[in-house]
Amino acid sequence: MKNILRTRCISLVFLLVFSLSSHGEIAVIVHLSNTDNMNTEAISQLFLGRVSSFPSGGVAIPIALIRGNSYREYFNATVLKKTENQYKAFWSRLVFTGKAAPPNELNDSDQLRDLVAKNPALIGYIDEDSVDDSVKVIAVF
Amino acid sequence: MRYPVLVFMLIFSLVSHGEIRFNGFASVVGGRTVSDNDDAFLADYSLVGLYGDEINFQPESTMGLQARADLNQGLSFTTQWVARGLNDYNSEVSYAYIIYQLTSELTLQAGRKRLPLQYYSEFFDVGFAYPWIRPPADLYTWQILNYNGISLEHKTRLGNGTLGTSFYTGREESKNNRLLSTFFYSEPTDEVWKDIIGIRADYAIGDFQTLLSYTNFKLDRFFTTTGSTEEDVLNSNVDFFAVSFNYDNGQYFFLSEWNHWSSDRFATRNWLASLGYRLFNVTSYLAFSEFNQEEKIDNEDLEEHTTTSLGFRWDFHPQAAFKVQVDEIRDKGTLALVGDAKAFTFGVDLVF
Numbered sequence: 001m002k003n004i005l006r007t008r009c010i011s012l013v014f015l016l017v018f019s020l021s022s023h024g025e026i027a028v029i030v031h032l033s034n035t036d037n038m039n040t041e042a043i044s045q046l047f048l049g050r051v052s053s054f055p056s057g058g059v060a061i062p063i064a065l066i067r068g069n070s071y072r073e074y075f076n077a078t079v080l081k082k083t084e085n086q087y088k089a090f091w092s093r094l095v096f097t098g099k100a101a102p103p104n105e106l107n108d109s110d111q112l113r114d115l116v117a118k119n120p121a122l123i124g125y126i127d128e129d130s131v132d133d134s135v136k137v138i139a140v141f
Numbered sequence: 142m143r144y145p146v147l148v149f150m151l152i153f154s155l156v157s158h159g160e161i162r163f164n165g166f167a168s169v170v171g172g173r174t175v176s177d178n179d180d181a182f183l184a185d186y187s188l189v190g191l192y193g194d195e196i197n198f199q200p201e202s203t204m205g206l207q208a209r210a211d212l213n214q215g216l217s218f219t220t221q222w223v224a225r226g227l228n229d230y231n232s233e234v235s236y237a238y239i240i241y242q243l244t245s246e247l248t249l250q251a252g253r254k255r256l257p258l259q260y261y262s263e264f265f266d267v268g269f270a271y272p273w274i275r276p277p278a279d280l281y282t283w284q285i286l287n288y289n290g291i292s293l294e295h296k297t298r299l300g301n302g303t304l305g306t307s308f309y310t311g312r313e314e315s316k317n318n319r320l321l322s323t324f325f326y327s328e329p330t331d332e333v334w335k336d337i338i339g340i341r342a343d344y345a346i347g348d349f350q351t352l353l354s355y356t357n358f359k360l361d362r363f364f365t366t367t368g369s370t371e372e373d374v375l376n377s378n379v380d381f382f383a384v385s386f387n388y389d390n391g392q393y394f395f396l397s398e399w400n401h402w403s404s405d406r407f408a409t410r411n412w413l414a415s416l417g418y419r420l421f422n423v424t425s426y427l428a429f430s431e432f433n434q435e436e437k438i439d440n441e442d443l444e445e446h447t448t449t450s451l452g453f454r455w456d457f458h459p460q461a462a463f464k465v466q467v468d469e470i471r472d473k474g475t476l477a478l479v480g481d482a483k484a485f486t487f488g489v490d491l492v493f
Contacts, residue, residue, distance in 0.1 A: 041301055041347065050303040050345060051296055053245040060245075067459065081348075081391040085422065085456035092270045092492045095164050096207060097263040098219050098240060098250060099294065099305075 026075055027128045029113060029135040031120040034058075038138055044079050046123060048090065049100035054123075063112055063124040064103040071109065075125045078141045162209045165493050168268035170201040172486030175467075180480025182470060184275060186282035188227045189324050192484050201275060201488070202226035203266050207236070215242030223266055235266070235287060248294045256288045256334075257309065257341055260352055260385040260398050268490035272394075272417055272454050274466040277430035279448050280400055280411045284320040285334050288313040302346030310338045317365075326364065326371060333361040334379075352385040360404060379404045392419050407443075409434040415450075424454040434474075445474040461491040 028043055030036070036054045038046075045051050047062045054060045065072040067084060076082050082090060094100040106112045109126035116122045117134035131137055173196045174182050182192040190200030207221040221236035238252025255263045261276040265286075268274070275281070290311015297304055312335045321330035339356035362374035385398040394417045402409035410433045417426035428450040434443045452466030465487040472479050 042298075045298070045303050050305070051246075051298055055298065083391075083422070083456075084459045085462070086391065088460055088492060089270050092166065092267050093264045096166065096205070096221065096236075096267050096270070097255070098209075098236065098238065101162070101209075 025128060026071055026078075026125050026141045027131050027137045028079075028123065028125045028139040028141070029116050029131065030123050030138055031116060031118075032134070032136050033120050034136055034138070036138070040079055040139070040141075043123075043139060044081075047075075047080060047103060049094055049102070052100075059121045060123055061119075061121045062103040063115065063122055064105045065109070065112065065125070066105045066107055069108075071125065071127050075141065079125075160211045162211070163207065164209070165204070165206045166267045166269060166491065167204040168202060168266075168488055168490045169198065170268070170274060170486055170488030171196055171198040172200070172484055172488075173197065175483040175485055179482040179484070180472075182468065182482040182484035183479050184278055184468075184484070184486065185227075186278055186324075187284060187286055187320055188225065189319055190227055192486070199226035201486070203268070204230070205235070205266055216240070217242075246295055246297050249291070250294060251291045253287060253289050254292065254309075255286060256313065256337070256356075257307065257339070258283065258354065258356055258381055259383045259400060260354075260387075262286075267492065268464075268488070269460075269462060269492045272396075272424050272426050273415070273428060273450065273452060274464050274486050274488060277413045277428060277448055277450070279430035279432035279446060280398060280413055282320075282411075282432065284318050284332055285313050285315060288334070288337055290337065299344065300346070302344055304342065304344050306340065306342045308338075308340050310336075312337060321362070328369060328371070329365045330371075331361075331363040331365055333363075334358045335361065348388055348390045350385075350387045350389075352383065354381075354383040354385075356381040377405045393417065394419075406437055407434060408437055422456040424456075426450075426452055426454070428452075441475070443474060443476045444478050446470060446472045446479055458491075460493055461489060463487070463489050 036056050046060050052060055076087050091102040109130035112124045112126050113130050113135055116124050172192045174192055174194050177194050184190045184192060184200055192200055203223060203225050205221055205223045209217055209219045211217045217240045219236060219238055220234060222232040223235045224230040224232045234253060236254055238250050238254055241249045243249055257263050259280060261271060264270045265276060265281060288311040290309060292307050292309035294307045315332045317329050318332040321332055335358060337358040341354040343350060343352040358379050360374060360377040360379050364371040364373060380403045382401045388395045396415045397413060399412040411431060413428060413430035415426055415428035417424050431447045433445050435441060436443055449469045450466055452464060454462050454464045456462045468484045470479060470482045472481055
């Protein structure tokens with residue numbers, strides 16, 4: 001009984017820590033004029049180069065954050081379900097066969113937000129704290 | 142050597158305002174058969190990469206450099222030079238093609254490319270892109286790897302998944318083909334694959350991916366030695382099918398492929414299945430593959446061999462992985478071509 005209680009306590013703490021650290025960390029953003037609805041799968045398809053247009057038809061250009069950025073790691077793990085190496089291995093298949101080029105990368109969230117605010121073709125993910133009313137949030141992870 | 146220099150000059154003269162992106166890959170692989178009683182281990186059929194009972198780094202070590210020049214307005218040019226241990230690291234052009242983006246879903250490509258017969262054909266040289274040391278040799282055995290021609294590539298959403306299709310056509314000639322000349326006939330053999338047409342479709346949804354591919358071409362084979370006892374082959378019709386089904390949830394994966402070759406005289410069936418598990422940066426995997434060939438006219442079994450592989454991939458760096466693999470090859474064919482062997486290979490793959 002004591003053991004079960006302890007296990008439950010530990011899992012509760014784990015759950016709490018996990019939900020605190022993961023809740024609302026990343027916002028996927030697009031231009032204010034974008035009216036597309038996209039689920040996790042649709043966002044992932046764009047960031048993995050499987051399609052290069054929004055569901056409504058316009059050209060879509062994904063922008064990522066640079067390697068080593070914790071939001072990038074979190075986005076890749078949560079949305080793309082890939083570690084940095086799996087991401088690199090996945091893209092090397094496309095790069096060396098001429099199928100697609102990986103998303104361009106920017107240093108930080110503010111820079112990315114400012115670009116997305118200006119260009120209706122862009123989609124990116126940023127630190128949720130960097131969101132302002134210049135961009136539209138389509139998903140939060 | 143002159144060809145790469147020309148291509149380089151072309152790139153630099155074309156690009157005035159655009160951008161050039163360089164990427165590269167390298168695999169340094171060593172290995173040997175486990176004991177003196179083993180027959181040689183034929184790890185790479187196409188280029189006749191053989192391991193014997195002494196450690197050797199030549200059969201599979203490969204390096205590649207790619208330059209892609211974007212000329213704006215949807216036009217780009219890509220070249221990939223590959224240097225192999227088997228060719229004393231002399232570089233050759235395995236890709237040199239122009240891409241023209243017609244729409245956001247459709248591109249037209251023209252030039253020299255890898256022939257996309259099978260799932261791993263196009264990135265066979267890029268060891269970092271797959272878990273094993275090599276895609277199993279029982280399937281990746283063909284004498285022609287490239288073609289000159291045109292392809293049309295299309296990608297779109299279908300249901301909740303995505304569908305990529307490509308249509309390609311072209312031709313390839315190989316003078317003194319290495320696999321045929323040094324391994325199968327032991328005399329100079331020229332191989333031509335002409336009127337190649339093919340279609341490939343892959344559908345991906347969530348953690349699943351399937352590929353269907355069909356290629357048809359006419360095969361000519363010439364034995365160039367005067368007085369050769371072999372008979373030239375002219376216009377043999379070849380149908381090639383590939384089906385692949387893959388599941389990868391990031392932690393577990395199951396990879397599989399089935400191929401069928403049918404020419405006027407020969408039918409070949411081969412398949413592979415591989416299971417893997419990732420824990421932190423280490424991937425453990427098991428793979429099994431089989432090659433089975435028969436002569437159609439006399440209904441005679443020819444080559445038959447299987448490979449069982451066990452290995453580990455350790456991603457010790459974001460752009461590099463160390464791999465170790467043990468293979469056991471069983472030759473069950475009436476034409477005991479490769480023999481039985483156990484082999485041990487290891488290597489580092491990197492990309493940049």
